[in-house]
Amino acid sequence: MGTYSVFIALIVVVCFLLILIIMVQNPKGGGLSSSFGGGQQMGGVQKTTDFLDRSTWVLGGILLGLILLSNVALERPQATSQDSRLLDPQEQTIPESAPVEIPEVPAGQLPE
Numbered sequence: 053m054g055t056y057s058v059f060i061a062l063i064v065v066v067c068f069l070l071i072l073i074i075m076v077q078n079p080k081g082g083g084l085s086s087s088f089g090g091g092q093q094m095g096g097v098q099k100t101t102d103f104l105d106r107s108t109w110v111l112g113g114i115l116l117g118l119i120l121l122s123n124v125a126l127e128r129p130q131a132t133s134q135d136s137r138l139l140d141p142q143e144q145t146i147p148e149s150a151p152v153e154i155p156e157v158p159a160g161q162l163p164e
Contacts, residue, residue: 059122066118070111077104 054127055125056122056127059118059125063115063118063122066111066115070108070115073104073107073111077108
């Protein structure tokens, strides 16, 4: 398993965790925090909301970092002999083609 494949697997795992954490949150304050007592008066509820918010940002940063690092691990094909011929202008040959005959037009007449 190559390095790029490892990065892809890690990206998929982080995406799955990010989806789970976002789905647990509720933009109206309902989400997971409402099941721990129903109100904001409990200290644990606010800490849960802060944890979910920070987890979202951390996982988003990790995802961005993994995507950038996966580009470094991407395997690029090596130059082949055909590619090296394209880089060396002295080895290029121009294929011969049949000469094109241009019909002569008498002076004063334009073809339509």
